[in-house]
Amino acid sequence: MFLGLASTAGLAMPGLGEAKVAGACATSPVWRRGAEGERLADLGNGRFLNPVLSGDRPDPNILKDGADYWATFSSFDYFPAVVIWHSRDLVNWRPVGPALTVPLGSVWALDIAKHDGRYFIYIPVFNPTDPSFSAGPAIPCKIFVVHADRMEGPWSDPVDMDIKGYIDPGHAADEDGKRYLFLNGGARVRISDDGLRRDGPIEQVYEGWPIPEDWIIEGLALEGPKILRRDGWFYLFSGQGGTAGPPTSHMVIVARSRSINGPWENCPHNPIVRTVSAGEPWWSRGHGTAVQAPAGDWWLAYHGYENGYRTLGRQMLLEPFVWDADGWPRMTGGDLSAPLPMPAARRAVGPGLALSGPFKPDDMGSRLAFFAPGVDYLDRVAFKDGTLTLKAQGKGPAESSPLAFITGDRSYEMIVDVELEGGAQAGLLLFYNARYFVGLGSDADALHSYKVGQEQSYPPPGPAVGSRFSLRVVNDDNVASFFIRGAGKAWRKIISYEVSSYNHNLADGFLSLRPALFVSGNGQARFSNLLYRGRDGPRA
Numbered sequence: 001m002f003l004g005l006a007s008t009a010g011l012a013m014p015g016l017g018e019a020k021v022a023g024a025c026a027t028s029p030v031w032r033r034g035a036e037g038e039r040l041a042d043l044g045n046g047r048f049l050n051p052v053l054s055g056d057r058p059d060p061n062i063l064k065d066g067a068d069y070w071a072t073f074s075s076f077d078y079f080p081a082v083v084i085w086h087s088r089d090l091v092n093w094r095p096v097g098p099a100l101t102v103p104l105g106s107v108w109a110l111d112i113a114k115h116d117g118r119y120f121i122y123i124p125v126f127n128p129t130d131p132s133f134s135a136g137p138a139i140p141c142k143i144f145v146v147h148a149d150r151m152e153g154p155w156s157d158p159v160d161m162d163i164k165g166y167i168d169p170g171h172a173a174d175e176d177g178k179r180y181l182f183l184n185g186g187a188r189v190r191i192s193d194d195g196l197r198r199d200g201p202i203e204q205v206y207e208g209w210p211i212p213e214d215w216i217i218e219g220l221a222l223e224g225p226k227i228l229r230r231d232g233w234f235y236l237f238s239g240q241g242g243t244a245g246p247p248t249s250h251m252v253i254v255a256r257s258r259s260i261n262g263p264w265e266n267c268p269h270n271p272i273v274r275t276v277s278a279g280e281p282w283w284s285r286g287h288g289t290a291v292q293a294p295a296g297d298w299w300l301a302y303h304g305y306e307n308g309y310r311t312l313g314r315q316m317l318l319e320p321f322v323w324d325a326d327g328w329p330r331m332t333g334g335d336l337s338a339p340l341p342m343p344a345a346r347r348a349v350g351p352g353l354a355l356s357g358p359f360k361p362d363d364m365g366s367r368l369a370f371f372a373p374g375v376d377y378l379d380r381v382a383f384k385d386g387t388l389t390l391k392a393q394g395k396g397p398a399e400s401s402p403l404a405f406i407t408g409d410r411s412y413e414m415i416v417d418v419e420l421e422g423g424a425q426a427g428l429l430l431f432y433n434a435r436y437f438v439g440l441g442s443d444a445d446a447l448h449s450y451k452v453g454q455e456q457s458y459p460p461p462g463p464a465v466g467s468r469f470s471l472r473v474v475n476d477d478n479v480a481s482f483f484i485r486g487a488g489k490a491w492r493k494i495i496s497y498e499v500s501s502y503n504h505n506l507a508d509g510f511l512s513l514r515p516a517l518f519v520s521g522n523g524q525a526r527f528s529n530l531l532y533r534g535r536d537g538p539r540a
Contacts, residue, residue: 029281029337036356037533038409041091042346047339048091048318050282051306054408056313056512058243059109059168059224060301062090062291063119063151069291070151071301072099072121073316075107076510077372077433078404080365082107082121084151088347090293090301090318095353098365099146099155103373105130108141109224109287112151113171113195115179120147120195122169122181123158138165143181145196162198163189171195172227172234174260182225182236205262208240209253209270218242218249224287227260233327234260237300239287240271243314244305244504247278250286252302254329267328273302273319281307281337282317290321290329293343298323300331309410310503311432311478313512318343355405355414355532358386371431371516373401387528392424392519397441398434398453402516409534413474414515416530420444420467422523428471430480430499431516436507438497440482442469443521447484449495461494470529473515475499 031039031049041052053060059074067088075081080098087093100107105127113120123144127133133140143166144158163169166183173179179191186207190200208222217240224239233256242249251271255264275285282304289301298321303314319333320340333340353366361383370377380391381403394400405414418426425448427441434453440461441448447461465486472483472491478500483491502513519525 029339033534034352036354037412037535038355039534042342043339046342046345048342049339050317050319050336051304051315051408052091052301052318053085053093053316054312055315055406056514057316057406058303058314058510059287060289060303060316061109061111061226062289062301063112063114064291065114065151067294068151070096070112071316072110072112074109074510075100075369077106078369079103079373079377080369082110082123082146083365086151086349088294088349089342089344090291090299091342092346092348093352094350095366096152097362099148099153100158101365101378102158103375103377104144104158105133109168111169111171111181111226115171115173115195118147118149118195119151120145120171121155122161122171124167124169126167133164139167141165141167143167143169147195159196161191161196163202166202168223168225170225170227172229172260180260182227184223184225186222186225206236206238206255206264208238209255209266211240215241216246216248218245226289228290230323231327233258235290235329236264237288237290241274241286242284243286243510244284244310247280247283247305247307248275250275250284250304252286252288252300256327268326269328269330272321272329272331273300275304278307280335282335283307283310284314285317294347295344297343298329299343300329304336306410308500309478310505311499311513312408312410313406314510315408355407356530359383359388359527359530360386363388367405368403370401370403372434377401387526388517389524389526390426390517390519391524392422392521394520396425396448396455396520397427397429397431397437397439397450397518400518400520402429402431402437402518404431404514404516405532406512406514407532407534411474411476412532412534413472414530414532415470415472416517417470417528418442418468419526419528420523421525423521424519424523424525425521426517426519426525426527428473428482429516429518430473430475430502430513431518432502432507432511432513433509436502437516438480438482438499438502439473439516439518440471440484440494441518441520442471442484447494449482451495451497456495459495462492465489 082099251274254267285304425443429439
């Protein structure tokens with residue numbers, strides 16, 4: 001084993017300029033910086049600047065439980081899945097760990113609930129390859145549930161609730177404590193008193209809000225229902241318009257009823273959240289969960305794409321709202337380009353998520369996750385003395401089920417030391433999915449560069465550097481450059497790629513472009529000395 005190739009001296013980032021992005025805002029706000037150069041929402045002066053959780057945090061769902069706030073997000077094809085985050089001020093968050101390790105399929109928008117002192121997470125899983133998930137022409141999806149006595153776990157094995165063809169569950173209880181899941185498309189189903197299975201037919205209960213025909217949207221897409229009970233009303237917060245597509249697609253709408261059985265009356269100023277112009281800093285804002293802050297004021301957590309940075313995925317945004325004289329919510333945060341007052345004084349719950357530092361077992365499901373792994377995926381990794389050993393899989397990166405990181409910076413650098421064993425190829429990628437990635441790999445005999453999921457022969461990547469080397473990627477405003485160096489050698493730049501198109505609108509799948517480690521072929525590779533630094537320069 002060799003150490004020290006990826007030293008802090010390698011973290012200089014020459015050439016990281018202030019590039020303009022077409023359609024982006026004319027000026028760029030200034031975030032507070034953490035120890036790794038990462039942007040922090042909490043500005044340290046009683047204000048915060050969105051996003052509160054940067055990077056790929058789609059479909060945010062928050063449970064308020066006394067002084068604690070618990071959040072989780074869609075995991076899609078990454079496992080361990082359903083990573084739970086903890087906060088006490090709605091701005092500063094830390095990961096607690098995953099609630100789901102079994103790779104059932106793609107995990108979509110879910111819901112955390114607490115009922116009779118017990119915690120539940122309702123998990124829709126999309127799996128078109130398994131016939132048991134099919135429900136005729138409907139979405140090939142099942143809803144599972146896991147439960148626990150504490151949000152920190154341990155969580156139960158997933159329970160199949162016998163609900164097919166629907167996504168986006170939202171838990172609710174009526175005046176008598178009877179339990180329901182609201183579903184996409186305005187559907188609802190009664191569930192058992194223990195919260196673990198379907199206990200009635202699926203009903204159509206809400207038709208959504210009529211979107212004007214001249215609005216530029218992706219589709220109706222009535223989804224993400226969340227129920228809030230307040231002052232004798234049941235409020236139904238939903239997303240509409242499509243989660244990606246044109247920047248003006250997504251939105252949040254509200255309806256209310258005196259009874260959980262309806263009828264539902266639409267808010268007179270729907271949508272309460274929507275991107276109305278491609279010039280705004282956040283695109284496709286939608287999928288909201290209402291939550292009360294420690295002082296009793298109200299906030300809406302939702303997601304959006306950052307203007308010019310769809311590659312980062314949908315990020316978690318937080319906006320205040322008030323209840324008007326007629327009992328309807330009205331948003332007060334504007335387009336989220338400016339800092340906002342903190343929901344509460346800073347209440348630390350420990351450090352956030354560091355991307356640098358030694359590899360350790362609890363990285364799995366917080367710092368690291370496998371893309372579309374097999375059932376035995378956890379057997380591929382081992383941790384010892386800060387080093388990660390990863391067994392090879394497949395003939396190349398596309399078949400390797402890479403081990404990926406979520407990053408939330410517009411520009412960043414990552415360096416890692418690598419040692420090959422056997423006939424393995426190991427490398428560093430910017431990975432969207434198995435068909436759409438860029439990066440650099442090396443085996444003992446040759447270097448391999450990749451673009452759009454394919455190995456490239458031009459320009460030739462040059463000679464290999466042996467079985468011990470360091471890899472480096474510099475992503476400068478969606479221009480990614482890959483470097484390699486052998487022991488005692490200087491960095492050699494191999495290739496640069498423009499990667500802004502590596503996003504859902506071109507590649508589908510609702511994912512983000514993530515730094516990722518891969519090992520393919522035979523044998524294994526050891527990774528150590530991971531260093532990360534984020535940086536955003538102001539843009540003119």
